[in-house]
Amino acid sequence: MxxxxxxxxxxxxxxxxxxxxxxxxxxxxxxxxxxxxxxxxxxxxxxxxxxxxxxxxxxxxxxxxxxxxxxxEMKDIGLVFSSAFAVIGVALFAQWSILSNITAGVILFFSFPFRIGDKIKIMDKEIELPEEVYYIEDIRAFHVHLRKANGELLTYPNNMMLQKAIVLAETYEDSLENSDAL
Incomplete structure (x- = not known):
């Protein structure tokens, strides 16, 4: 020893x-x-x-x-990494949307202009009512929970939050001020 x-x-x-x-x-x-x-x-x-x-x-x-x-030895490292990357590459190619949502989640953490509690409009033609206002209920690693005015929950992927135009309808602070004024 x-x-x-x-x-x-x-x-x-x-x-x-x-x-x-x-x-x-x-x-x-x-x-x-x-x-x-x-x-x-x-x-x-x-x-x-x-x-x-x-x-x-x-x-x-x-x-x-x-x-x-x-x-x-570099040749040993190369053999291990090439084998591992081949397996990981195939797995990640099949799961690219999960990786893009995780990456978008990190980007949203550092530069997202909206917070939980804000009301937003998503300019997306694929959603039934593109001009509808959504309340941001939660922001998770893969998706954002948006609540419609009628109470319906919409789970929206993080990568789509970066790709689509989003308009801030009302901030959380504004909604508090409006409720105090009533």
């Missing part, structure tokens, strides 16, 4: 540094995302979802760094 530590001393130190950097970046990234969520008054559930996405990305970079630290 002692010879293992002596033989791989540099790799063990590199692994320790890599793990320390990972933990620091994870902490700072989560703190920054929470701050953006708080400043933008974004739902805590959505904030936690974005933190999970960033952790997965950071973990992927950490794994690559550990592979490089331990000196795995």
């Amino acid at each position: 002692e010879t293992f530590f002596l033989d791989y001393q540099d790799e063990l130190v590199g692994t320790g540094i890599c793990l320390l950097v990972f933990l620091i970046l994870k902490y700072l990234g989560a703190k920054a995302i929470r701050k953006v969520g708080k400043i933008s008054d974004i739902n805590k559930v959505r904030t936690r979802l974005i933190i999970k996405y960033s952790t997965v990305g950071l973990t992927s970079f950490g794994i690559v760094a550990l592979i490089l630290i331990w000196g795995v």
